[in-house]
Structures are given as C-alpha cells and as structure tokens.
Amino acid sequence: MTGSSNTNTNVPGEIVPDGGWGWVIVFSSFMIHFIMDGITYAMAEIYLEPMLEKFQLNRGYVSAIFSILPAVTLGAGPIATVFTNMYGCRIVTIVGACLASLGFFLSRWWVNIYYYYITIGITGGIGFGLIYAPALISVGYYFERKRSLAMGIAIPLPQEHSEQRRAQLRLDKEAKQQAARVVEQAANTDEQQTKLLTNRERLDKYRSVMFPSAAP
Template sequence: MPPAATTNLGYTPPDGGWGWAVVLGAFISIGFSYAFPKSLTIYFKEIQEYFSISYSEIAWVSSVMLASMYAGGPVSSVLVNRYGSRPVVLVGGVMVSAAMVLASFGTTIMHLYLCIGVIGGLGLAFNLQPALTIIGTYFHVKRPLANGLAMTGSPVVLSTLAPLNQFLFDSFGWRGSFLLLGSIVLNCCVAGALMRPVRKTVQLKPNTEPQEIVETAIVDSRGQLSNVQTDKRKTESQAWLHKFVDVSLFRHRGFLIYLVGNVVMFFGFFAPVVFLAPYAKHQGFDEYSAAYLLSIFALVDMFIRPATGFIGNTKWIRPRIQYFFSFAVAYSGVCHLLCPLAPGYVGLVVYAVFFGLAFGMVSALLFEVLMDLVGAHRFSSAVGLVTIIECGPVLLGPPLSGALVDIFGDYKYMYYACGVFMLVPGIFFFIMHYYNYKKLDEEQRQSLAVEMKTSEEAEQLKTSSDDETDGRTH
C-alpha cells in the first residue's frame, strides 16, 4: 500500500470500517445517476408514437436530463457544503421518484421535459455529487480503490435496468413503468441513509514554531481608515462567497489543467457509445448483433473500473496518477481513430473490448484525479464548477457527432472526430501534468528550505535568549 500523501482535512480518514458501507451507498447513487437517463431510451419509441412527435424531440428527454444533472452541480455543491451528503442524497432520491410519478400522468412532451428532464435531472445531481464527495472524507490511502468500486455502479445498474425496463414496458406500458420506476429509484434514499458523516479523529500537531504577536498600527487618518473598512467588507463578502462556491479554484493550476482538458474531451466522450449500435447496423449487421456489441462493451467496462481503482492505488501509480489518467484518455482516442479500420464484425467486437477498457479506465479515474489535484476538502466545490462547465459539451457532443453522420453519410468521420477530441486532451494532459508535477516539486523544495531557515533562526534566537538569561543570572 502506498504511503498516504499530505491531507488538509484536519483529521485522519478511517480508510475502511463504515467507509465500505458508504462506498456501497455511493455505488447505488452513482449507478442511478449515470444509468437512469440511458435506460429510459427503451420507452422512447412508444412515447414518440403516443405524442406523434419526431425522434429528435423525444431524444431531448435524456439530453435535458443529463444537462440538468451536470448544470445542477453547483447547487448540489452548495447544499453538500452546508448540510452534508446524507440529506442531499435523500432529497435527490425523492425528487427523481416524484419526477417519474408525475411524468406517468404526462399529456404533452413538454410535460416530460419538465418532469423527467429538469426535476429528475436535478434530483440526479443531488445523488451524484454527494456520493463522490463523501468518499474523500472516509478514504485517503485507499481512495482510488474506493472511487473505482463506486464508479462501477454505472455499468452494473445500467445492465440491470435495461432488461428490467424491457420487462416493465412489455407488462405495463410506459405510464405504468414510470410509476414503478418512481418506487424503484427510491433506493437512492436507502443509499443516502448509508452515508453517515465521518467520525473525525483530529490530528494533533505539536506547536514547534514560535508564536509571534504582531501589532498593526493604524494611522488615524480618514483615508487609511476608509481603506481598512473597505478591505474588511471585501474580505467578509469574499468569505461569504467562498462558503458556498470556492471561486479561488480558478487560480488553481491543477484545476485549470483538468478543466480545459475535460471540456475538449467531453465533446468526444459519450458519442461513440451512443452510435456504436447504429454503426454496426450501418455496416449491415442485424439488431441482435449490434446489441451484443453494447453488451460486450458494458461487461468489459464493469470489470475494468474496480481493476483501475486497484491499479491506481499501487505505490507505482498513486504518486503520479495524473499520468495514468492521461494515458487512459489518449488510449481512448487511439481506439476511436482505429475503429473505422476494423474489418467486419470481429473487428467491431475487438473495438468494443478495447473501447470498454478505455471508457472504464477514464470513468474510474475521472473524479479521483480531480480530488488528487485539489484535495478532498475542496472537491465538493471543484466538482460543482466542473460539471456546470461540462454541461455544454455533454449536451452538444452527441448531436454534433450525429450531424457529421448526416453530412457525410458515413460513421467513420464521426469516429475520427471523436478520436481527435480524446487524443488531443490526452496529449495535453501528459504535457501539462509534467509541467505541474515539476512546479509542485520546486514549490515543495522551496517550502522545505524556508522551513529549515525558519527553524534555524528560531534555534539561534532561542540560543541567544538563553545566553542572555545566563548572563543576567551570573
């Protein structure tokens, strides 16, 4: 097990115990957050015929739900910072349940946009972020493994919901299925109940540095006094804003690297999954063969996520885990670039396996590397800011990729574009994290030098003080 890095939590995370129950709760919560919008596509054809609308109109239900989930990140961040993870997840589960129940009585497609898309999407935001945040409060040494296990919830829940939704659809239709799904999604409340706040064991550090009392003299003049009062009000307003959203992250070097790379990456992250089955059909393969590709992809994704967490937790990878993430992103881009060259159905099966490996690795590391950059104590605010900015690429990525298929009449250009959108940020991550690690090492050396110098000065001051005391005694 690699040694724990320095934390700013102010206590020692238990790295186990009830933390594994929290991981189970996060597994359920994250699973519903990512899998639920995708699983609802089973009902789209009947809803489309029922309301006599186009496929593009019904497809916006999932897009609005995902966009609301990402856009609700800052709101969820504020609530988590204020009330903790458990109550926010409980409220989120109730919101998604109410959204599905209300949608079952829908009379127009706008009704579904509002209920499933907006209310349900916000409910999923209240499930996703608290689940990601609380893992960092329970784990530090084993955090990559815990995150990898929790992120496995997405493919597991999706593989469970897909056949379940088909059964519900065949038995009860879309309205009855939505009512039942409203009760099933209440399992998120069970997951939230598991997210007990961590019992903090405070790290008591000996006070080795001499305390200095500094008196600040304020000159009695109206101009300077006004400046002091203005600065005080400014400081108070900044402290109030910082309590809800940590805007200072936009001056954090590692956070900006992560944000810039992810914005580009998400334009090509989801589209290859969405178009995998249609691409197989376009190649002339039947529907069952096309669906089998998705099953292979989901199966590989399911097993690689915990494996990635285990590998990321090793002593060789953990100290430089950003390079591991950079490799996963670049490797995913290479897979998409080679996909059009895959010959026949066997080639598509090979692509589905390697793409499942890449997608699972990126997904397992996506939030772990952000926590590694900003620290667990700032992660809640960081993920809130990231998700609202990523909302645009998540919403626009698949439609733009679909536009390439419409323009060229072939899927290969879409896969080339997605490959570039993944490979470029992968290379960007490699270069910028090399620079970031180098700067961090320099800053650490400078900090150690300053500490040593301060310690020497304090020792000299203490020695001279003792000498003076001895002289007065004699």
C-alpha cells in the same frame, strides 16, 4: 501527509478510517451511480420509439427529454456542492432522491411534451444532481491511502453510445478486412490453378510435338 498516515489532507487533524464503515459508503455510492446511469442511459433506448409511435411527435421533441435530464443533472453540480457543504452529504442525498422520485412519479400522467420536460428533465435532473455530487464527495471523507481503489469501485463508468458505435465500426472494419482476405486468397488459388492448367496444356503440346507416338 506521509505514506503511512491516515490524516485527512483536506481537514487538518482529521483521521479517516480507510475502511470499516467507509466500504458501506462505497457500496452506497456504487448503487447510486448504478441506478442513475442505468436510468439516464437506458431510458432513451427503451422509451424513445414507443413514445414516438404513441404520441406521433417529432423525434427531436421526444429525444429532448432524454437530453435535458443529464444536462440538468450535471448543471446542478455547483448548487449541490454548496448545499453539501452547508447541510452534509446525507441530507442533500435524501432530498435529491425524494425530488427525483417525485419527478419520475409525476411523469406517469401525460399532459404534453413540455410536461415531460419539467417532470423528467428538470425535476428529475435536479434530483439526480443533488444525489450525484454527494456520492462523489462522501467517498473522499472515508478514504485517504485507499482512495483510488474506493473511487474506482464507487464510480463505474458506463460505455458511451459513441464508444459503442466506434467499437461496432471497428468490428465491421475487421470483418470487411477478413472478408477481403478470404476473397483475395480465393482469387490467388484460382490464379494458381489456372497457371497449373496452362503449364500442363503446354507440356501436353510439347509432348505431342516431340513424341508423336506417345500422344494419346
């Protein structure tokens, strides 16, 4: 493929628009990632503590719900890719959205913790997996020369909790270093003042010895 051609290198002879309806696909992919990542990353922050208080369960049992969801989502990738090649991005995305919605809707009824594993973790995870793969693949069908820009817009990368912890640790370290510098500067100032007082006392003593009449 030359730099000025819009020929799709994956499908010989296929012309990609590099714009037009492709930007609608980019926006749709962005919204998919926005909603999916919002649910995946925010659910534990919102529901973990209330669920621990309400159900009086071990933290490990409850937090497993929010670990199974992304694990199944990513694990369903190969299956979603096969279905996408067979039926297309649109049908697979619709089926995945219906399946994920069903899983989260069923989770409104509490049976036991294993029920949540099935509804949120497995059913919702498989639905998310069927949505996630087409959202990645579909952008490439509409862009060739501008694919990097389109993918950068369509796939926002959330900040991981580990990155947030590292950023917080870095800020804490900088704050401690700043506090240490302030303490060191204060100590140096006190030391300088002590030296000035000592020198003045010596000067006064010298004057009292050399010039007794001038002593106060």
